[in-house]
Amino acid sequence: MTGRDGTTPVYGIAVAAQLVDMNEASLRLFERHGILTPARSDGGTRRYSDDDIARLRRVSRLRDEGMNLAGIGRVLDLEDENQVLRDELEAERTDRASRPER
Numbered sequence: 001m002t003g004r005d006g007t008t009p010v011y012g013i014a015v016a017a018q019l020v021d022m023n024e025a026s027l028r029l030f031e032r033h034g035i036l037t038p039a040r041s042d043g044g045t046r047r048y049s050d051d052d053i054a055r056l057r058r059v060s061r062l063r064d065e066g067m068n069l070a071g072i073g074r075v076l077d078l079e080d081e082n083q084v085l086r087d088e089l090e091a092e093r094t095d096r097a098s099r100p101e102r
Contacts, residue, residue, distance in 0.1 A: 006050040007050075008049055009038065009048060009049045009052075010049065011049075011052075013028075013038075013045075013046045013048070015048075016038075016046075016053060016056065019053050020056040020057055021060070022056065027056070030059060031046075033069050035055075035069065035076060036056065036059070055076065058076065059072055
């Protein structure tokens with residue numbers, strides 16, 4: 001059996017909704033607003049990954065704090081952008097550390 005990472009789409013919408021204690025309509029709404037983009041099977045069925053589930057839990061916390069969908073989308077976009085920048089910085093540091101000193 002091979003391992004899977006957090007991006008492997010494995011959950012159908014009913015299971016994903018149950019895991020995050022939301023209704024399926026909410027998950028579809030988040031997708032329409034661009035907050036979440038689940039993978040699709042060849043037949044078009046939504047498939048959610050562990051990363052998607054974590055994102056949905058973050059959405060739930062932000063909603064509980066009173067944030068609207070536009071605000072949630074912006075917060076998540078900024079968090080995603082921040083992570084990309086952190087990853088680039090780490091890669092640059094690793095690259096610099098692997099170069100021989102002159």
